[in-house]
Amino acid sequence: MNTATIPNRTIERLSLYRRLLSDRLQRQQSFIFSHDLAAMVHVTPSQVRRDIMVTGCYGSPTRGYKVEELIAAISAVVDDDQPQNVVLVGLGKLGSALLHFFQGRRANLRIVAAFDSNPDKIGRLYAGIPCYPIGELASIVESAGVRTGIVAVPGEAAQDVANAMMLAGIVGILNFAPAPLYVPGNVFLESIDLTSSLEKVTFQARQRADAVLV
């Protein structure tokens, strides 16, 4: 199956399914139905089956999907053959929280280096990961074959950091800075805008609260 044609959303859900499946596997559950996964991710069973289609994994009408098999099939699509190295720039409160969060969460997705402009932080370990000056970004990215970078700096510095990343050869950026980033088309950018997310939820909460009154 050509992975290039898989919808973005599907990749995201597959990643979710896998984590949930791992939970189930640990609890000795060896089979699962599409409607079961669907309820956990808040999508329809059809959606789940569609998503699973791209993995080429087949289930049985009587028992559903074999959990172990499905995890392997998803991994074959989502993961690379070898572990992927990731770097994180910005060890402020959010950056170090993210570092701790990601650390050890997935075996083949490792943050191998962190960067900060604060001299006091250079050389220290955060969640077991060394902090380097931003000047060493390029050499570390190259030597570790890094393709993915996480931006967790203040908005004013975000574009500079992104530029440095791209110059170093990074082609996927996960941005948490509340600032617009300009990247060329050959670089994938995902911006998680915390403020917008919170505002969206608050807006919807208002709609729900108001609906009750009508």
Place this chain on the structure above:
Amino acid sequence: MNTATIPNRTIERLSLYRRLLSDRLQRQQSFIFSHDLAAMVHVTPSQVRRDIMVTGCYGSPTRGYKVEELIAAISAVVDDDQPQNVVLVGLGKLGSALLHFFQGRRANLRIVAAFDSNPDKIGRLYAGIPCYPIGELASIVESAGVRTGIVAVPGEAAQDVANAMMLAGIVGILNFAPAPLYVPGNVFLESIDLTSSLEKVTFQARQRADAVLV
């Protein structure tokens, strides 16, 4: 304009536009074109104009939109009349980082209380916000008229926290815990799954990196 019919995505983008517009306003820019906003948010100019339509704000072909006017129009759609109070549960690394991040970021979106199960944290201030025991959630939610809650606890505790929130009357939940949450249809749930986001970016980075080799 009936706010109930506005697409979810539009709300999210409007929130983004507003922040970017505020930046421009501070830099004394008083007019802006749709293509300018579009470039910052990585959407098409048509998309921007469509989004702005729902605000009822009109621009001029020669000068574009009046920044100040547009901010006000967006606020009229996105914001409530009075400031919205929000609570956050879970003052671990991620929770306190989020608290600091959100604190003071928007005037009419205030985190008024934080909650944690750790007795050592109770009574202390985090980013100026007091930490309460989870048992006081209901009373604080009620007295402060809170409709929105942020979940930043470990996955195992997330559903319990969400249940407590909903019981207290919260109808909008922003979840950062890596766990499936079950909520009834009258509650709006937005889950930010950091691991899935990172995996998606890494997947796309691989696609880009591989594409070069082809």
Place this chain on the structure above:
DNA sequence: GGGTGTGAAGCCGTTCACAGCA
């Protein structure tokens, strides 16, 4: 000429519906 405003068209992810099967 290069903007905006907007009906109409397009597109892509989602859902339906049903054959196939244990």
Place this chain on the structure above:
DNA sequence: TGCTGTGAACGGCTTCACACCC
């Protein structure tokens, strides 16, 4: 009976295209 696999239909967000205006 109830689930999977999947072609076909659907729907809603996005884009097009163009009238209108400075």
